[in-house]
Amino acid sequence: MSAQAVAAPREKVAAPEHRETYLNHDYSWKSWLFTVDHKRIGILYLLTVAFFVAIGGLFAMMIRAELLTPKGDMLEAETYNKIFTMHGAVMIFFFLIPGVPGVLGNFVLPLMIGARDVAFPKINLLSWYIFVTGGLLTLFVAATGGVDTGWTFYAPYSSTYSNTRVAETAIMVFITGFSSILTGLNFLVTVHTMRAPGMTWFRLPLFVWSAYATSLINVLATPVLAITVLLLALERIFHIGIFDPRVGGDPILFEHMFWFYSHPAVYIMILPAMGVISELVAAFSRKRIFGYSFVAFSSLAIAVLGFLVWGHHMFVSGQSAYAGLVFSVLTVLIAVPTAVKIFNWTATLYQGSVEFATPFLYVLAFFGLFLIGGVTGLFLAAMGLDIHMHDNYFVVSHFHYVMVGGMVTAFFGGLHYWWPKMFGRMYNEAAGKLAALVIFVGFNLTFFPQFIVGYMGMPRRYHAYAPEFQTLNVLSSGGAVILGAGYLLAALNLIWSLKFGKVVTERNPWGATGLEWETQTPPIPHNFEVTPRVTQEAYAYHEMYSGKEAHGVH
Amino acid sequence: MSTSTHAAPVAVPQQAGHGAPGHGHGHHPGLAHHFDDLEQQRDSAVYGMWAFLAQEVMFFGGLFIAYIVYRNLYPEAFAHASNLLNVPLGATNTAVLLASSLTMALAVRGGATGSKPTQLIMLLATIAFGLTFLVVKYFEYAEKFEHHLVPGPTFMSDPAHVSPFFTAHPEEIPHARIFFFLYFAMTGVHAAHMLVGAGLMAWIFLRAKKGEFVPEHHDALEMSGLYWHFVDIVWIFLFPMIYLLGYHFGDHHG
Ligand code: HEM
Ligand SMILES: [Cu+2]
Numbered sequence: 001m002s003a004q005a006v007a008a009p010r011e012k013v014a015a016p017e018h019r020e021t022y023l024n025h026d027y028s029w030k031s032w033l034f035t036v037d038h039k040r041i042g043i044l045y046l047l048t049v050a051f052f053v054a055i056g057g058l059f060a061m062m063i064r065a066e067l068l069t070p071k072g073d074m075l076e077a078e079t080y081n082k083i084f085t086m087h088g089a090v091m092i093f094f095f096l097i098p099g100v101p102g103v104l105g106n107f108v109l110p111l112m113i114g115a116r117d118v119a120f121p122k123i124n125l126l127s128w129y130i131f132v133t134g135g136l137l138t139l140f141v142a143a144t145g146g147v148d149t150g151w152t153f154y155a156p157y158s159s160t161y162s163n164t165r166v167a168e169t170a171i172m173v174f175i176t177g178f179s180s181i182l183t184g185l186n187f188l189v190t191v192h193t194m195r196a197p198g199m200t201w202f203r204l205p206l207f208v209w210s211a212y213a214t215s216l217i218n219v220l221a222t223p224v225l226a227i228t229v230l231l232l233a234l235e236r237i238f239h240i241g242i243f244d245p246r247v248g249g250d251p252i253l254f255e256h257m258f259w260f261y262s263h264p265a266v267y268i269m270i271l272p273a274m275g276v277i278s279e280l281v282a283a284f285s286r287k288r289i290f291g292y293s294f295v296a297f298s299s300l301a302i303a304v305l306g307f308l309v310w311g312h313h314m315f316v317s318g319q320s321a322y323a324g325l326v327f328s329v330l331t332v333l334i335a336v337p338t339a340v341k342i343f344n345w346t347a348t349l350y351q352g353s354v355e356f357a358t359p360f361l362y363v364l365a366f367f368g369l370f371l372i373g374g375v376t377g378l379f380l381a382a383m384g385l386d387i388h389m390h391d392n393y394f395v396v397s398h399f400h401y402v403m404v405g406g407m408v409t410a411f412f413g414g415l416h417y418w419w420p421k422m423f424g425r426m427y428n429e430a431a432g433k434l435a436a437l438v439i440f441v442g443f444n445l446t447f448f449p450q451f452i453v454g455y456m457g458m459p460r461r462y463h464a465y466a467p468e469f470q471t472l473n474v475l476s477s478g479g480a481v482i483l484g485a486g487y488l489l490a491a492l493n494l495i496w497s498l499k500f501g502k503v504v505t506e507r508n509p510w511g512a513t514g515l516e517w518e519t520q521t522p523p524i525p526h527n528f529e530v531t532p533r534v535t536q537e538a539y540a541y542h543e544m545y546s547g548k549e550a551h552g553v554h
Numbered sequence: 555m556s557t558s559t560h561a562a563p564v565a566v567p568q569q570a571g572h573g574a575p576g577h578g579h580g581h582h583p584g585l586a587h588h589f590d591d592l593e594q595q596r597d598s599a600v601y602g603m604w605a606f607l608a609q610e611v612m613f614f615g616g617l618f619i620a621y622i623v624y625r626n627l628y629p630e631a632f633a634h635a636s637n638l639l640n641v642p643l644g645a646t647n648t649a650v651l652l653a654s655s656l657t658m659a660l661a662v663r664g665g666a667t668g669s670k671p672t673q674l675i676m677l678l679a680t681i682a683f684g685l686t687f688l689v690v691k692y693f694e695y696a697e698k699f700e701h702h703l704v705p706g707p708t709f710m711s712d713p714a715h716v717s718p719f720f721t722a723h724p725e726e727i728p729h730a731r732i733f734f735f736l737y738f739a740m741t742g743v744h745a746a747h748m749l750v751g752a753g754l755m756a757w758i759f760l761r762a763k764k765g766e767f768v769p770e771h772h773d774a775l776e777m778s779g780l781y782w783h784f785v786d787i788v789w790i791f792l793f794p795m796i797y798l799l800g801y802h803f804g805d806h807h808g
Contacts, residue, residue: 117588185605193598194588223609225615231739238703240735242620247728253623257616281720531590 114196184218285352369405445479
């Protein structure tokens with residue numbers, strides 16, 4: 001899309017004089033810690049999220065080290081339980097959920113719609129503070145006792161029997177939830193009221209649509225988790241409550257309330273990632289997205305349907321067989337809008353002028369991994385099969401394929417794509433590609449064996465296992481090392497670029513559409529010199545490139 | 555790739571200009587820097603408040619669901635336990651909150667007409683009603699503690715305050731405990747919202763005193779009003795569900 005202002009000659013070479021950017025207009029600590037600039041808040045999220053993912057990764061490595069041998073020889077069973085709990089809780093609540101919205105959403109969403117900031121900049125900063133407080137206190141709880149219930153906190157183990165620090169952890173989850181709610185609220189309102197003139201709903205980049213759908217879930221589902229963990233904490237603290245079956249309480253109710261949030265939460269994780277993929281697919285095939293409105297509405301469909309399928313986590317928990325049947329059918333239905341996206345992306349690539357740059361390699365990795373994750377989700381959605389698979393490694397593998405293979409892969413792709421805009425530096429392309437490849441290989445080596453070993457019957461959440469599962473577990477642990485090395489390489493490459501990477505001053509280094517590419521690199525504090533006026537659809541690649549070069553078939 | 559191989563072949567047609575940021579020239583003092591005009595700012599406040607209230611509905615919704623589930627599992631215990639509540643106090647509080655909603659609405663109207671005295675008087679009245687509610691609630695809770703009706707080891711251990719009203723089978727006592735847990739959780743969370751509301755009103759009162767709220771710009775007053783009405787409405791649901799349940803079953807007081 002383009003702004004209707006008079007075309008100014010494009011700067012070819014960066015003027016040597018000082019250019020003000022959001023990064024250099026003030027260097028003080030205060031200017032960062034009290035910033036209300038969505039771009040800086042995005043960077044704050046990037047730093048903190050990276051910190052939490054490193055901690056979560058350490059826990060993961062401890063799990064994989066323990067599982068090298070069938071005997072529980074490295075970690076006590078109790079310790080192991082705490083480690084996998086903290087791994088899950090840290091990764092989900094402090095990385096997967098805030099990752100894409102907090103970092104990429106904050107940075108690019110206002111730019112994409114031509115706004116000077118989000119609707120409530122101070123609340124945006126508040127979200128970050130809540131998030132950091134919740135995260136650090138959770139780590140404090142972990143370091144001073146920990147919690148061993150699994151990230152799912154099932155009652156009555158959590159409410160009555162566990163003698164670890166469940167109440168404190170529940171309160172931290174409660175607090176952190178409000179960060180998610182406030183970010184969602186902010187994005188919802190921003191999309192409604194802050195769009196630049198001419199930026200109609202159907203000209204919005206698809207990333208904005210998916211951020212919008214995600215925000216709906218944030219606002220409507222997260223409070224249910226908040227009240228659930230609050231009730232849990234009350235029950236722990238006062239030894240009275242409603243989940244203890246000995247006095248007529250119903251632990252299944254806890255599961256219902258927990259999954260009423262936590263299934264939609266998996267879409268909080270994946271929808272923004274899907275938005276990133278839409279942007280990258282269009283940018284690197286130089287084509288408008290095939291079936292734009294289908295892709296846009298599929299995000300909303302996923303958000304709505306996502307509220308209706310939580311019972312698929314409870315097929316064997318004692319819900320009625322009829323409920324199970326309904327949940328099974330609805331779960332299969334949700335694969336439809338998901339598939340719509342995949343088909344439209346691949347159709348977009350068809351006859352596009354595809355460029356295999358680093359971000360695009362992540363797109364390809366996403367396709368492969370998310371597809372496997374989604375299809376195995378369908379296996380699990382079949383109630384009969386799930387009775388065998390439930391709580392074994394097949395499930396573990398399924399959700400790692402969607403969350404790590406899906407969300408994390410898209411996150412890295414998006415980070416590489418917007419990196420030059422964020423920091424005005426370009427990472428090393430060869431190292432970037434190598435990292436993407438290593439991640440892809442390492443990921444499959446880590447998690448594919450888990451499908452098999454799960455199918456063979458290895459349950460999740462034990463520190464010891466039957467000897468016949470060892471080969472596959474060793475493969476998985478080996479893969480984890482490769483995977484970790486891949487992530488490290490990607491991260492180091494990005495960090496390296498901050499100082500040594502090629503300086504980027506062009507506004508639009510990728511030749512992509514989107515208002516974020518029409519402003520200065522890195523952007524000025526208030527984003528745009530003049531409020532842009534939008535006259536074209538998103539992804540007007542045809543208009544952008546026609547007559548210049550042969551780019552595929554138009 | 556390299557950054558230069560595929561620079562966009564079209565000139566980027568932007569930045570005509572003087573580089574003057576599109577804000578900062580002679581606007582209303584209440585207009586934040588990132589909005590274009592008061593209307594956009596107001597729209598954002600309205601959307602934001604409604605989204606927040608939707609969030610609140612879901613938050614209370616969790617409690618309501620729990621209530622519905624247990625009310626269905628243990629209808630008898632719930633009806634009898636409901637008899638143990640102090641309906642006159644609950645009814646008084648209902649009246650107090652309804653009155654506070656009226657004064658709140660009038661305060662917002664004071665904002666729309668720009669009448670500072672109306673704003674101040676009505677906000678004070680709203681705060682007073684809110685505090686009255688909390689004081690009454692305090693006495694109610696205190697009574698429950700005295701009568702051993704707080705879930706815990708001594709729950710329902712004082713026959714004087716139980717047997718005349720609670721005529722269900724003793725096996726139902728644990729279920730009555732669930733009722734009382736929900737009573738405290740629901741009214742407690744509601745009272746916490748009242749407390750926040752009273753604080754909010756105090757802040758709005760101070761801003762009103764400074765004459766901040768004028769007809770074309772009184773978003774904060776209006777949005778706080780929405781919040782206040784919401785908290786009132788929650789009580790309108792709580793009162794019959796919790797206090798009047800026994801009446802509904804026709805075996806109250808005996
Ligand atoms: C086609 C779409 C999907 C379907 C049909 C599906 C189906 C399922 C089913 C039936 C289960 C329950 C398995 C069991 O516990 O026995 C499950 C578990 C899970 N899924 Fe999915 N899923 C899909 C997509 C996703 C996505 C996109 C994510 C996250 C980004 C995700 C994350 C999870 C997680 C975290 C669990 C396990 C939670 C736990 O027990 O700890 N799923 N999935
Ligand atoms: Cu699910």
